[in-house]
Amino acid sequence: MQDKKMQVIYKYCDCDTALKILKGPSILFNNPLHFNDPFDSLMDIDLSNRNKQDWENYFQKHGIPKSLWDELYKQVELGELKQTERNFKKQITTIRVSCFSENNDNILLWSHYSKYHTGVCLGFKVYNEYESNCLHFNSEDLSGFDDYSLLAKGILPLLKVEYSNDKPYPFNPITDNPERVMEFIRKKSRSWEYENEYRIPIYRKHINLPDQRAVRLESHMEIDSIIFGVNNDHKDMEKIIQTINQFPDNGNWIKLYRADKNRMKYKIDITEYHF
Numbered sequence: 001m002q003d004k005k006m007q008v009i010y011k012y013c014d015c016d017t018a019l020k021i022l023k024g025p026s027i028l029f030n031n032p033l034h035f036n037d038p039f040d041s042l043m044d045i046d047l048s049n050r051n052k053q054d055w056e057n058y059f060q061k062h063g064i065p066k067s068l069w070d071e072l073y074k075q076v077e078l079g080e081l082k083q084t085e086r087n088f089k090k091q092i093t094t095i096r097v098s099c100f101s102e103n104n105d106n107i108l109l110w111s112h113y114s115k116y117h118t119g120v121c122l123g124f125k126v127y128n129e130y131e132s133n134c135l136h137f138n139s140e141d142l143s144g145f146d147d148y149s150l151l152a153k154g155i156l157p158l159l160k161v162e163y164s165n166d167k168p169y170p171f172n173p174i175t176d177n178p179e180r181v182m183e184f185i186r187k188k189s190r191s192w193e194y195e196n197e198y199r200i201p202i203y204r205k206h207i208n209l210p211d212q213r214a215v216r217l218e219s220h221m222e223i224d225s226i227i228f229g230v231n232n233d234h235k236d237m238e239k240i241i242q243t244i245n246q247f248p249d250n251g252n253w254i255k256l257y258r259a260d261k262n263r264m265k266y267k268i269d270i271t272e273y274h275f
Helices: 015-023 052-061 066-078 082-094 107-113 178-185 190-195 234-244
Strands: 008-013 026-028 095-101 120-125 127-129 132-136 155-157 162-164 187-189 197-203 214-216 223-228 255-261 268-272
Touching: 008 015, 008 107, 008 223, 015 026, 015 120, 015 234, 052 066, 082 095, 082 178, 095 178, 107 190, 120 132, 155 197, 162 190, 178 187, 178 197, 187 190, 223 234
Parallel strands: 162 187, 223 255
Antiparallel strands: 008 095, 008 120, 026 214, 095 197, 120 223, 127 132, 132 155, 255 268
16 A cells, blocks of 8 residues: 655754755665664574475575585584574665655654754655655666666655564575565664654665765755754854755755744744745
């Protein structure tokens, strides 16, 4: 079932990161094992399968010489697979992830990701296509896929994070579909449910750039809005406004807002900002 249709998705960040994103304009994709939750993207491995035929199918699929099969299967029978297990766990590091939220007024998100409310919250245009909410990127920064795929068009779908008290069932690399790795990327503890998070995962090999981190947006027009934090420094605000003034048409389509403290409630109000 398609997630609810959105028009804008938000990324909280400090001002230095915001300037890098705006100047690209580009989105950063990170190693999920470097996230602030030690359970995030943690992939448990199940190598309890001792079926010889399954293992031989696996060896064949991965081009392992037949002369090595018996010796490798002996290790399986003896349970000497710790290094193999570690290698399988590293599969998650072949993926890069960029994180977003559907909300722009969450006090905790401003504290955690926008440097104690001194940063910004950037809004990006969302396209409702191919039964998904998508962002548009520069297709030149993406490679290694079928010419008819969404990646070839620079279209990357947003995946809604699923929150649960239960971790995903351990991954069996011998019999499971390799795409099941994504289940570990998009599932998190219910403790994080307040984030209302969406993610864009992409295999590192598809990022056609030296650092395999930043991917350019299709154009500056993909930036919808900028919200300045409650504690944002005026000098930082000036730097950001000077940057968007260098965009075509002075970036006049970008909506500017200010986060303000509500006088009666523990709540953030988002109001238009005029400079």
